[in-house]
Amino acid sequence: MKRNVRVMKFGGTSVGDAQCIERSAEIIARAAQSSPVVAVVSAMGGVTNRLIEAAQRAASGEEAMACEMIASLRTQHETALQALVADPAERSATGAEIERICAHAMNLCRGTALLRELTPRTLAAISSTGELLSARLMAATLRRLGLKAQAVDATELIITDDQYEQAEPLMEETREASRRRLFALLDDGTTPVVTGFIGATATGVLTTLGRGGSDYSATILGAALDAAEIIIWTDVDGVMTADPRLVPEARTLDEISYAEAAELAYFGAKVLHPKTLRPITEAGIPVWIRNSFAPDRRGTKITSAGHRARNGVKAITAIGDVSLITVGGRGIVGAPEAVAKTFAATASARANVLLISQASSQNDICFVVPSKEAGKTLEALRRAFAPDIQHHQVEHITVDHEVAIVAAVGEGMRGTLGIAGRIFSALGREGINIIAIAQGSSEYNISFVVEASAMKKAVATIHKEFGLESASAPRSETHELQAERA
Incomplete structure (x- = not known):
């Protein structure tokens, strides 16, 4: 039987300190009055980065520094606990949990320093410490507010493969484990507070879902529980027509489709992890993006249908810190193996290819990767094409680090004539040179x-060309939001 469960995920800024945790706990407590809630929490803002640095310092032999960093994080969470919980027994019990979790992280750092080796499995275990801590703080705060609440480690719920730092869920196993554990708590009137970002293999070894993976955790659990909706609480009002740092006139979108949200996430919109929507697309579970610092604002609703933008384009996004790699020369004309060799080499370097473009003449193949992956990709290509370069079949393999990707996104672009012409005419009027172009067959x-x-x-030019700053204002609050406040 389908249950009216809501999954609420709180990001690092929404649990960044005691005040933020208090505010987020109040959101959960209000929502739990009308329907069962499963909360998913990230680590406090900046904590995961510091844990990774501690692990890396330990691998370099800096054991004392690594342990000092863990001790600093322990103090940070103990200070938050003091501000959030007054009851001596609750404070003592949660404090003991904080001490236990930090002691385990310290022991892992000591072992890493001793071996001077940081394995993916160990890094996953150390980097997950922040979520374990914040879940305990949130659960304790909810209990202080009068809820029955319990921290639940996602290692009990999300079963994954053994890619420790970029794990993928095994959905059937996850569904079974999550429903068994979480429904028992919900039936008992308990609000589970689940650690985001982490899972475990079938044998119980901790894994992580990749940086920013707490969004992914929320939708995995939402799909497993057949949730009524998923709300991702963050520090922005929703998905915007553009990054407001680039376009001050950007506005919050009222509603977008799964496909549009996925394109925006892939092309740099940081409000969503790129994998977030995978688990729930088939089930059609709506996802909200809302601001925990302004919970009365409606936010953006992501659904299977969305709604069509009047001009086709719904949002503009951009990715900086990328590099354009070009493999070219007259010798590769009509040589299909050149394309295969190019991307076999790229795959061997485990590079994330963000965009591909090839001229019909086949003189050049160019693609874009994150700048941090450009060096290893270039090395792999030069090894793969060494004989071709020697025989002048391939004349050059070059890299340009001073580039960026810009993408115009909207389901309404499909079948709307003149979109590309308007984009490139507007850029031409502003004297902006286009280096490469790509468009998927989906036309999104x-x-x-x-x-x-x-x-x-x-x-800014494309945003203005399509009038995105002057599109209709967001609708008044819907019955969904009103029901939540009831």
């Missing part, structure tokens, strides 16, 4: 490469 986006220095101007 047109993406192109420009000089990095022109990224901001390109985004």
Whole structure:
């Protein structure tokens, strides 16, 4: 039987300190009055980065520094506990949990320093410490507010493969484990507070879902529980028509589709983890993006249908800190194996290819990867094409670090004539040079490469061309939001 469960995920800024945890706990407590809630929490803002640094310092032999960093995090969470919980027994019990979790992280750092080796499995275990801590703080705060609440480690719920730092869920096993554990708590009137970002293999070894993976945790659990909806609480009002740092006139979108949200996440919109929507698309579970610092604001609703933008384009996004790699030369014309060799080499370097473009003449193949992956990708290509370069079949393999990707996104672009013409005419009027272009067969986006220095101007130009700053204002609050407050 389908239950009216809501999954609420709180990001690092929403649990960033005692005041933020208090505010988020009040959101959960209010929502729990009308329907069962499963909360998913990230680590406090910045904590995961510090844990990774501690692990890396330990691997370099800096054991004392690594342990000092863990001790600092323990103090940070103990200070938050003092502010959040007054009851001596509750404070003592939660404090003991904080001490236990931090002691385990310290022991892992000591072992890493002794071996001078940081394995993916150990890094996953150390980097997950922040979620374990914040779940305990949130559960304790909810109990202080009068709820029955319990911290639940996602290692009991989300069963994954053994890719320790980029694990993928095994959904059948996850569904069974999550429903068994969480429904028992919900039936008892207990609000579970689940650690985001982490899971475990079938044998119980901790894994992580990748940086920013707490969003992914929420939708995995939402799908497993057949949730009524998923709400991702963050520090922005929702998905915007553009990054407001690039376009001050950008506005919050009222509603978008799964496909549009996935394109925006892939092309740099940081409000969603790129994998977030995978688990729930088939089930059609709505996802809300809302602001925990302004919980009365409606936010953005993500659904299977969304709604069509009047001009086709719904939002503009951009990715900086990327590099354009080009493999070219007259010798590869009509040589299909050149394409296969290019991407076999790229795959061997485990590079994330963000955009691909090839001229019909096949003189050049160019693609974009994150700048941090450009070096290893270039090395892999030069090894793969060494004989071809020697015989002048391939004339050059080059990299340009001073580029950016800009993408125009909208389901309404499909079948709307003249979208590409308007985009490129507007960019031409502003003197913005286009280096490469790509458009998927889905026609949900047109993406192109420009000089990095022109990224901001390109985004603002397209945003203005399609009148995204003057589209209709968000609707008044819907019955969904009103029901939540009832």
